[in-house]
Amino acid sequence: MSSAVDHRAPQSSPDGQPDGSAGAARTGSEEGSQEGSEKGPGPGLSHRPRESSLERSLQWTLGGLVLGVLLSLTAAGTWILLQGLEQFAASRLAHDAEALIAGIPAQGLEIERPLPPVYSQPFSGHYYVVQLADGRTIRSRSLWDHPFEVASLAPGESRLELRRGPRNQWLLLWQAGFERAGSPFAVAVAEDLSALLGVLAQILYVGIGLSLSGALLLLAVQHWVLRRAFRQVDAVRADLRRLTAGEITALREDVPAEMRPLVGEMNLLIAAWRAHLERSRAALGNLAHALKSPLALLLQIPESAAAPAVREQAERMRALVDRELKRARLAGGGAPARHFRPRQDADDLIATLRVLYADKAFAFGADIDAPDALPFDQEDMLELLGNLLDNAAKWTRGRVRLGLRVAKTLRIEVEDDGPGVEPAEAQALLSRGARLDESTPGHGLGLAIVGDIVRLYHGRLELSRSPSLGGMRVRVELPLPESLR
Amino acid sequence: MRLLLVEDDAALAQRLRAALGAAGYAVDLADNGQDALFLGRSQDYDLAVLDLGLPRLPGLAVLERWRRDGRSMPVLILTARDGWRDKVEGLKAGADDYLTKPFHPEELLARLQALLRRAHGRASPAIAALGFRLDEERQRVVRPDGCDIELTGTEFRLLRYFMLNPGKPLSKTRLTEHVYDQDFDLDSNVIEVYVRRLREKLGKDAIETRRGQGYVFRG
Numbered sequence: 001m002s003s004a005v006d007h008r009a010p011q012s013s014p015d016g017q018p019d020g021s022a023g024a025a026r027t028g029s030e031e032g033s034q035e036g037s038e039k040g041p042g043p044g045l046s047h048r049p050r051e052s053s054l055e056r057s058l059q060w061t062l063g064g065l066v067l068g069v070l071l072s073l074t075a076a077g078t079w080i081l082l083q084g085l086e087q088f089a090a091s092r093l094a095h096d097a098e099a100l101i102a103g104i105p106a107q108g109l110e111i112e113r114p115l116p117p118v119y120s121q122p123f124s125g126h127y128y129v130v131q132l133a134d135g136r137t138i139r140s141r142s143l144w145d146h147p148f149e150v151a152s153l154a155p156g157e158s159r160l161e162l163r164r165g166p167r168n169q170w171l172l173l174w175q176a177g178f179e180r181a182g183s184p185f186a187v188a189v190a191e192d193l194s195a196l197l198g199v200l201a202q203i204l205y206v207g208i209g210l211s212l213s214g215a216l217l218l219l220a221v222q223h224w225v226l227r228r229a230f231r232q233v234d235a236v237r238a239d240l241r242r243l244t245a246g247e248i249t250a251l252r253e254d255v256p257a258e259m260r261p262l263v264g265e266m267n268l269l270i271a272a273w274r275a276h277l278e279r280s281r282a283a284l285g286n287l288a289h290a291l292k293s294p295l296a297l298l299l300q301i302p303e304s305a306a307a308p309a310v311r312e313q314a315e316r317m318r319a320l321v322d323r324e325l326k327r328a329r330l331a332g333g334g335a336p337a338r339h340f341r342p343r344q345d346a347d348d349l350i351a352t353l354r355v356l357y358a359d360k361a362f363a364f365g366a367d368i369d370a371p372d373a374l375p376f377d378q379e380d381m382l383e384l385l386g387n388l389l390d391n392a393a394k395w396t397r398g399r400v401r402l403g404l405r406v407a408k409t410l411r412i413e414v415e416d417d418g419p420g421v422e423p424a425e426a427q428a429l430l431s432r433g434a435r436l437d438e439s440t441p442g443h444g445l446g447l448a449i450v451g452d453i454v455r456l457y458h459g460r461l462e463l464s465r466s467p468s469l470g471g472m473r474v475r476v477e478l479p480l481p482e483s484l485r
Numbered sequence: 486m487r488l489l490l491v492e493d494d495a496a497l498a499q500r501l502r503a504a505l506g507a508a509g510y511a512v513d514l515a516d517n518g519q520d521a522l523f524l525g526r527s528q529d530y531d532l533a534v535l536d537l538g539l540p541r542l543p544g545l546a547v548l549e550r551w552r553r554d555g556r557s558m559p560v561l562i563l564t565a566r567d568g569w570r571d572k573v574e575g576l577k578a579g580a581d582d583y584l585t586k587p588f589h590p591e592e593l594l595a596r597l598q599a600l601l602r603r604a605h606g607r608a609s610p611a612i613a614a615l616g617f618r619l620d621e622e623r624q625r626v627v628r629p630d631g632c633d634i635e636l637t638g639t640e641f642r643l644l645r646y647f648m649l650n651p652g653k654p655l656s657k658t659r660l661t662e663h664v665y666d667q668d669f670d671l672d673s674n675v676i677e678v679y680v681r682r683l684r685e686k687l688g689k690d691a692i693e694t695r696r697g698q699g700y701v702f703r704g
Contacts, residue, residue: 133674219569260663285538285565285566286538287564288566288567292565292585292586292587293494293497293563293565293586294585295586295587296497296565296586296588297494297495297496297497297500297587298587298591299587299588299589300497300500300501300504300590318587322567325567326567326568329568344551345573348577349569349573351573351576352569352572352573354575355580355582355583356576356579356582356583358581358582358599358603359599359603377611378570379569379570380570382568382569382570382573383569383570386569386572386573387569426520457583
């Protein structure tokens with residue numbers, strides 16, 4: 001029942017990708033299809049690059065660094081403590097060893113000097129072993145029956161080591177080789193450091209715990225600081241959105257100093273682009289003027305005086321100039337120079353058409369459900385609506401209806417109660433408009449321009465019979481800019 | 486009908502002037518915005534054809550100032566600018582019709598006639614008053630009894646102005662102004678001659694003379 005031309009570029013299907021952040025790259029779905037050259041999904045449809053987040057990379061590097069520093073501080077501190085502890089214990093052990101050596105008996109296994117009583121209590125944690133050259137081994141009573149190896153060191157040698165002792169004690173063992181009256185002997189004195197090592201381990205664990213929580217705290221603080229900083233970026237982003245929506249014409253420059261140059265550059269760019277658009281439109285207007293007056297003159301030559309071929313060619317040139325100039329003037333998507341105000345612009349157009357068709361009585365019904373301003377170029381939309389309404393006014397017998405609705409798309413419907421078109425004819429009209437073969441004055445060219453605009457905005461154009469009025473119904477659907485979706 | 490043609494393209498202006506003259510309009514020509522503004526303010530025109538891209542003062546500004554000064558003659562914008570925004574702005578500035586270049590002269594004439602009829606509050610497409618009907622295509626008048634009467638160019642212009650203002654006293658000066666362009670010598674008594682000829686063709690009572698006021702078309 002209806003025929004439609006779908007001008008949507010296949011890449012830009014609005015639901016092709018999950019809704020990411022607003023500024024995410026819109027990969028290569030720009031127009032470039034002036035001639036309707038719809039290609040298959042091109043190379044533009046590649047994966048979106050992995051989002052790089054400033055905050056995340058800051059968190060990784062800074063968090064990792066801080067954690068590393070704190071942990072190595074803890075480790076170093078613990079190690080230094082351990083060293084100090086060992087030195088301290090070792091010097092005490094050396095003192096005890098001196099007393100021990102002085103008390104080595106010539107015979108028997110009893111030390112002849114009084115030693116601290118801890119060496120007598122079984123498994124007290126303080127032990128000694130003396131290995132004499134004659135085979136005697138003097139052991140402290142505290143060792144009880146625990147076997148204890150003593151390294152045979154040459155006289156003058158000494159060694160400090162940590163080793164497992166009885167009852168799983170961690171012993172700090174000091175050993176040394178001596179010589180008395182030509183016979184070498186070895187002395188080993190040990191002290192249990194388990195309790196102290198336990199404390200050291202505790203210090204280490206607490207240190208690690210503190211480092212981890214310190215790093216977490218730092219990340220939290222950093223997150224908060226960054227959020228605060230990025231709230232300024234959010235403000236700029238909101239501004240950009242309002243710019244796209246046409247509520248403002250430039251970004252506010254009261255932003256943090258770091259961002260001011262960026263915002264300034266953007267404002268300059270926007271202004272330059274706007275000026276450029278205005279300039280090229282003015283230039284095209286002048287060109288149109290320059291070309292059209294001679295053509296008008298050609299057409300003034302009465303039919304009798306001019307060869308029909310000349311007149312025909314002049315007419316054809318006129319149509320070509322009209323079409324190409326209009327086409328060149330279209331702004332298409334992107335940030336529009338002036339925004340379309342559906343209600344007001346439709347009212348203006350209807351008032352204009354009432355004057356242009358003053359001799360024709362017809363009722364205009366407008367049903368508009370849209371925001372006050374839409375981020376479509378006003379001139380493009382005036383051109384689109386103007387041509388549609390003009391066609392309707394031309395063919396109507398008394399009633400024209402305009403419907404304009406913003407939901408997921410901008411949908412425009414223009415219906416009349418004129419003769420209308422059959423589906424096959426509609427298809428022909430659309431393609432004929434494209435080829436600019438003007439055999440139905442008015443319909444062809446107007447629809448061709450409408451087709452151009454719809455194509456520029458990746459929309460859909462559909463001709464059918466109006467169910468309510470019986471004449472032509474033209475339906476245009478344009479996808480909304482991202483900020484409105 | 487006195488018409489102000491504002492057009493800066495000399496060749497097009499000359500051709501238009503000829504075509505409009507042949508259709509029975511007294512045409513004054515202005516080729517820039519300043520002159521157009523002055524003429525439109527100081528003279529009493531029945532119609533104006535206005536180009537938008539004018540030297541010295543843009544057409545839209547001219548139109549806006551005319552309207553601000555209370556000049557209410559119908560204005561047709563004739564321009565190369567064919568965007569709908571231009572049309573909307575032109576009509577907002579106070580234009581009554583809009584025609585884009587290039588155009589067919591026949592279409593311009595048809596639109597001017599429609600403008601005149603509307604300006605004189607007529608719904609029907611033909612100018613008719615008190616039983617007479619004016620055939621603008623062939624520049625003739627049809628009497629109430631159905632008889633066709635041939636008219637010369639000046640007779641046609643004069644009668645059209647009478648028929649657009651039936652029952653109103655029209656002074657000789659006003660008639661001269663609306664029938665001839667500004668180069669015409671206003672002291673001439675040529676209006677009297679043409680009124681007499683119209684009376685001969687339409688009947689003695691068709692046009693009444695009012696002393697001190699001028700003529701009244703009564704049919």
